[in-house]
Amino acid sequence: MIKFEHVSKVYPNGTRGLDDVDLTITDGEFVSVIGLSGAGKSTFLRSINRLNEISEGNIVVDGVSITKAGKKQLREIRRHIGLISQSFNLVKRSTVQKNVLSGRLGYYSTWKSIFGLFTKEDYERTKQALESVGLLDKLHSRSDELSGGQQQRVSIARTLVQQADIILADEPVASLDPITSQKILQDLRKINQEMGKTVIVNIHSVEMAKAFSDRILAFKSGKVVFDGTPKQLDETELARIYGKNPAMNQDQDASEDDGEESR
């Protein structure tokens, strides 16, 4: 369970990234986070594993305050939180196997990590994780030989090997074409439903947020302005979130998708 208790974040330049966010995400939820660019989605997501230090309030993950955690405790909490990002964050020149195995690093002391002393079980977990994302045949391939969608699957497999209970996905499909984006979201949904993992996804496409989520959170100027089911997210709510004609919002989504496609 993730609990935000009146959380605010003010950046050094005075920008309010989060403004009094107070909510709970329960285990096994699939939550999409939407809102205009600059609304606070990344700030919200990256506060959960404290990549982002908050200015006020408290964030509790599985009963432990990550806000107040010391170094050792923070490392322990972070073991349970996987992060997937738009840029995949793989070591491009390394093999798929090595990249996925790196999900185990949080479980080892620094010297073991440096020498890459992984157990037989770790290697077995790596194979299983790759199998579950349909990439076992790429085990020994170099990561930069894979397509964007395949690279994103490798980063999903890495969170599985990490045995993370919570998966944070910061715009995981922003650099992928619409069809591949659908497939990646399907993978995340499958992991959520079959393994019971909590998945929180920042996403620009309202359509995809509606198709894959149990719950949608919308941010505007750091505030949560919508918190409900895909069904509750109607035209009126969309107008409130995006501050304009919802029809235009759909256009914006479409053109954004086009833009991503041509990248």
Ligand SMILES: Nc1ncnc2c1ncn2[C@@H]1O[C@H](COP(=O)(O)OP(=O)(O)OP(=O)(O)O)[C@@H](O)[C@H]1O
């Ligand atoms: N390091 C920073 N220093 C100052 N302001 C920042 C910093 N990071 C983010 N901000 C500001 O905080 C606000 C929220 O940013 P955030 O990146 O969380 O938005 P977002 O909804 O994820 O946007 P996008 O969809 O473009 O990624 C924005 O006004 C942004 O300019």
